[in-house]
Amino acid sequence: MTLTPGSRLGPYEILSALGAGGMGEVYRARDTRLGRDVAVKVLPKHLSSNPEVRIRFEREAKTVSSLNHPHICTLFDVGRERDTDFLVMELVEGETLATRLSKGALPTAELLKLGSEIADALDRAHRAGVIHRDLKPGNVMLTRNGAKLMDFGLARVTGLAGPAGSGVSIGTLTQSPTVAHPLTAEGTLVGTFQYMAPEQLEGKEADARSDLWAMGCVLYEMATGRRAFEGKSQASLITSIMGAQPAPVSQVAPATPAGLDRLVQTCLAKDPADRVQSAHDVKLQLLWMADSGSQAGAPRPTIAGRRRSRDVLAWVVAAVAVAIATGAVVLSKRPVTGSPPVYAYLQPPRGVLFSSSTDRPLPLAVSPDGSMLAFCARDGEGSDLLWVRSLGNDDARPIPGTEGAQGPFFSPDGRSLGFFTASELKRVDVAGGPVITLARGIDQRGGTWNRDGLILFTGDSYGPVSAVPADGGPVTTATALDSIQGETTHRYPCFLPDGRHFLYLARRAGAGAGENPTIYVGQIGSDTRQAVLEVASNVAYASGHLIYVRGGVLVAQRFDPGSLVVDGPAVPLVDDARMDTRFSRGVFAASQNGVLICMTGRDQTRTQLRWLDRAGNSLADVGEPADYTYGGTPRISPDGKGAVMPIANAERGVSDVWIVDLETGRRRKVTVDTADHPAAQWLPDSRSVVVSTNTTRGQNSIDAIQSDGTQRTILRKDDFLWPESIAGGRMLFSFETPGNQGGILLASLSGESPPEPFIDTPANEQGAQFSPDGRFVAYVSDETGRNEVFVAAFPQPGGRWQASQSGGMEPRWNRNGRELFFVDPNNYIVSLELEMDASGFRAGAARQLFQWHGAAGQWRYDVAPDGNRFLVAAALEEDLARPVTIVTDWTRKLENR
Numbered sequence: 001m002t003l004t005p006g007s008r009l010g011p012y013e014i015l016s017a018l019g020a021g022g023m024g025e026v027y028r029a030r031d032t033r034l035g036r037d038v039a040v041k042v043l044p045k046h047l048s049s050n051p052e053v054r055i056r057f058e059r060e061a062k063t064v065s066s067l068n069h070p071h072i073c074t075l076f077d078v079g080r081e082r083d084t085d086f087l088v089m090e091l092v093e094g095e096t097l098a099t100r101l102s103k104g105a106l107p108t109a110e111l112l113k114l115g116s117e118i119a120d121a122l123d124r125a126h127r128a129g130v131i132h133r134d135l136k137p138g139n140v141m142l143t144r145n146g147a148k149l150m151d152f153g154l155a156r157v158t159g160l161a162g163p164a165g166s167g168v169s170i171g172t173l174t175q176s177p178t179v180a181h182p183l184t185a186e187g188t189l190v191g192t193f194q195y196m197a198p199e200q201l202e203g204k205e206a207d208a209r210s211d212l213w214a215m216g217c218v219l220y221e222m223a224t225g226r227r228a229f230e231g232k233s234q235a236s237l238i239t240s241i242m243g244a245q246p247a248p249v250s251q252v253a254p255a256t257p258a259g260l261d262r263l264v265q266t267c268l269a270k271d272p273a274d275r276v277q278s279a280h281d282v283k284l285q286l287l288w289m290a291d292s293g294s295q296a297g298a299p300r301p302t303i304a305g306r307r308r309s310r311d312v313l314a315w316v317v318a319a320v321a322v323a324i325a326t327g328a329v330v331l332s333k334r335p336v337t338g339s340p341p342v343y344a345y346l347q348p349p350r351g352v353l354f355s356s357s358t359d360r361p362l363p364l365a366v367s368p369d370g371s372m373l374a375f376c377a378r379d380g381e382g383s384d385l386l387w388v389r390s391l392g393n394d395d396a397r398p399i400p401g402t403e404g405a406q407g408p409f410f411s412p413d414g415r416s417l418g419f420f421t422a423s424e425l426k427r428v429d430v431a432g433g434p435v436i437t438l439a440r441g442i443d444q445r446g447g448t449w450n451r452d453g454l455i456l457f458t459g460d461s462y463g464p465v466s467a468v469p470a471d472g473g474p475v476t477t478a479t480a481l482d483s484i485q486g487e488t489t490h491r492y493p494c495f496l497p498d499g500r501h502f503l504y505l506a507r508r509a510g511a512g513a514g515e516n517p518t519i520y521v522g523q524i525g526s527d528t529r530q531a532v533l534e535v536a537s538n539v540a541y542a543s544g545h546l547i548y549v550r551g552g553v554l555v556a557q558r559f560d561p562g563s564l565v566v567d568g569p570a571v572p573l574v575d576d577a578r579m580d581t582r583f584s585r586g587v588f589a590a591s592q593n594g595v596l597i598c599m600t601g602r603d604q605t606r607t608q609l610r611w612l613d614r615a616g617n618s619l620a621d622v623g624e625p626a627d628y629t630y631g632g633t634p635r636i637s638p639d640g641k642g643a644v645m646p647i648a649n650a651e652r653g654v655s656d657v658w659i660v661d662l663e664t665g666r667r668r669k670v671t672v673d674t675a676d677h678p679a680a681q682w683l684p685d686s687r688s689v690v691v692s693t694n695t696t697r698g699q700n701s702i703d704a705i706q707s708d709g710t711q712r713t714i715l716r717k718d719d720f721l722w723p724e725s726i727a728g729g730r731m732l733f734s735f736e737t738p739g740n741q742g743g744i745l746l747a748s749l750s751g752e753s754p755p756e757p758f759i760d761t762p763a764n765e766q767g768a769q770f771s772p773d774g775r776f777v778a779y780v781s782d783e784t785g786r787n788e789v790f791v792a793a794f795p796q797p798g799g800r801w802q803a804s805q806s807g808g809m810e811p812r813w814n815r816n817g818r819e820l821f822f823v824d825p826n827n828y829i830v831s832l833e834l835e836m837d838a839s840g841f842r843a844g845a846a847r848q849l850f851q852w853h854g855a856a857g858q859w860r861y862d863v864a865p866d867g868n869r870f871l872v873a874a875a876l877e878e879d880l881a882r883p884v885t886i887v888t889d890w891t892r893k894l895e896n897r
Helices: 051-065 097-101 108-127 170-175 208-224 234-243 258-267 279-296 321-325 890-894
Strands: 012-021 024-031 036-042 075-081 084-090 140-143 146-149 342-346 352-354 364-366 372-379 385-390 406-410 416-420 424-429 436-440 447-449 454-458 465-469 487-495 501-508 518-523 526-534 539-542 545-550 553-560 565-574 588-590 595-598 607-613 618-626 642-649 654-661 667-669 680-682 689-694 700-705 711-717 720-727 730-737 741-748 756-759 765-770 776-781 788-793 800-802 809-813 819-823 828-837 840-851 861-863 869-875 884-888
Touching: 012 036, 051 075, 097 140, 097 208, 108 140, 108 146, 108 208, 108 258, 108 279, 208 258, 208 279, 258 279, 364 406, 364 588, 364 595, 372 406, 385 416, 406 447, 416 447, 416 454, 424 454, 436 465, 447 487, 454 487, 465 487, 487 539, 501 539, 526 565, 539 588, 545 565, 545 588, 553 890, 565 595, 565 884, 565 890, 618 654, 642 680, 654 689, 680 720, 689 720, 700 720, 720 765, 730 765, 741 765, 756 776, 765 809, 776 809, 788 819, 788 840, 800 840, 809 861
Parallel strands: none
Antiparallel strands: 012 024, 024 036, 036 084, 075 084, 140 146, 342 884, 352 372, 364 372, 372 385, 406 416, 416 424, 424 436, 447 454, 454 465, 487 501, 501 518, 518 526, 539 545, 545 553, 553 565, 588 595, 595 884, 607 618, 607 869, 642 654, 654 667, 680 689, 689 700, 700 711, 720 730, 730 741, 741 756, 765 776, 776 788, 788 800, 809 819, 819 828, 828 840, 861 869
8 A cells, every 4th residue: 555645544644655665665754643753654455454463463562562772663553544554663764784784894893882782672672572583684773872673573473474365475575674574374484584593494483592593693794794694596595594604703804803703603503592592691792892892802612512302401601601611710719810701691401490589589699619509490380499500510400308498508618508498597518418407487588608607697577687506506696676777677698708797788667678778797796887888789798899789780899898898989790680679689699709690680570460270271361460579469359350469669669459350451559658568358349458558667557448449447566467368357367576476366357356366376377268158267387397287167266177288388268168279398289178067177188280389489379269260470481581690700890990
């Protein structure tokens, strides 16, 4: 369809034609509502005539429109005028990279600048789950403000091969100046041949690594002025891509950095598993070369070989593999001098996922000599375990007996590891062996181990730093909260080299991260301390510097352990450092010889509400992913139409309560104040809720919020409060005191009488759930030495029975009253048949339904009224599978600051 100047598509007035391609004709137009010039692309008929493709296209376009990035051409609108479908995009002034390359190769400085901008754009889109599939110089615009990536993400859904006679054929794929016709049928090709990865040519599904192949082709062309793969025909071109290697960049353009040659060859590995694994890696390598100048000519790396089996748990080391594999940097006992910082990236073993940092402090550690990495991860849907690997070998292995591991930290000699579970502090040798329990009944916030065999740890979310001998013994207090300053917690201790002084973070009363959080230096056996800096982050000491996260960036700042004073500016080391603002916790660790490890991505706490059937099969996702936070168990309304769930407010470091429509996925916020609301439960009318409220003064309450927004307080208490279950005008709620001691109380919804204990024992109880008829309560207690599910008659006094036999958590009733669900220690959802009559409770057969890990190791689920579906908060695997960033000799970056 050809449009003439002056014609209109909705509010857009056509001004002139700009060009045409496989995606349709492009026009300059005027947005008459906002008074700005835009680019309007009219889609070809084969897209408009296919309803299924149009729906898919509009859905994907919505995702692409959210990619707000300075180096991505913004998609403003998707419209339809009569039978014409069109896109409205940012009007980008400039020339394409293809036009510029027709004049020859780019200067190195310009190549590195533009290349890092393109990689940054790819990284932003890949993090949003969008793949380009047709990256090439013709899709990159060069503007005054740098590179702009065009047609981003639209290639994956913009159409099928087309109906017979549509004119869409394999031959037309190479003719598009913007984007090729994508084909979703098995065995068909998507993209422009010269930049298509081998797996695309084989008709396989493309992923982010296919874009990285194209990135390698584009970098090659920018450096040499010629394409990486050539052929006189399509057949010969495909043969070249599948079997040949292009001449090294350094051979064609000797003046380019050797590091670029290495990076391009890594991008162009035939096997996707052997490529650089993320666009973020590519960006960092290009920025490093730009920052290093002539020093960027490092030795060519050894690329990990093709995996022999999907069962081989191999790690992919990208960009600087030789430095890690040979031990030239990592295994050195002293910092390497004379070279700039080197960045490398490690993927988890095949089929293994890192533990999410949400609710899980510091899921990784590096040994003091920088030779070994410890991390928490799970294989499939099983429990989190401690894993260890040498940084110079592919020898990743789990340590048996460390189920539920969190927050590992090394002993000074690197031979042992301290770690936490949900309520215990333990230790184990790196080589394996007996697991020793050092402390129980804790809700930890980090640990550290000195050369005198003393471990410091924070054993409570509200409390001081504690100490315990590494060989076992009494737990003592190492710090004292300053009540005058309103301090509520000391956390994330870190020993300094002398083994007597230690760093820790003090937070004061307030929602989320608190007010004026401060890093102090304390001393063993003394109440004296010294303030070091104000920052809401954990901190590590290494190589004469403090390392911490500020504003989402991992930074280092000089620190004298003698005078205990910081000196000089904070120097950025890693952008987009992974940070849980609610817990003031970054995910990083450092050795004492120049090795730094961290995770990146501030959006990695996202989870997805999802329906599963009784076999664990996924039925449907509910709404969009969100940061469903700690303690945030989805609770289905009595009528089964909605779910209530806390969602993190990252800007304020707190949680708000939202209601999710289970049919449409739409969400609406219930809480409107500035307090923290970490938990919620429904009232019987299915329109009103009760919520936990932590105020800025540390006074906690449970409040009822009606459907019209009116709010009233049911009860107040200084402890953490969690509404659990409501029936007959009464509410069961759990509480947690300093010291992690908790129990279950019963309160009237009217608030007219004070709460009374439901179960009053020395053990910790939680998770109370009324049975559908209100005659019984299922709950969890650790009175046997581990968490088990019990059932008690209601009201008390009455009978009490143990329901689980080998450990259990998170009981849920089937609303038919004849079945009880819970989660066993191996992460199986267990169904327990019940018989309940006037004589009491009798448990029948128990059977495992399916294994499921849940977000951040939390068993967050609820059961639909029909008893056949489970609503879960599932972690996003693409977030958990992101690599660990390794920086070696990072102090070189600080030498001139």
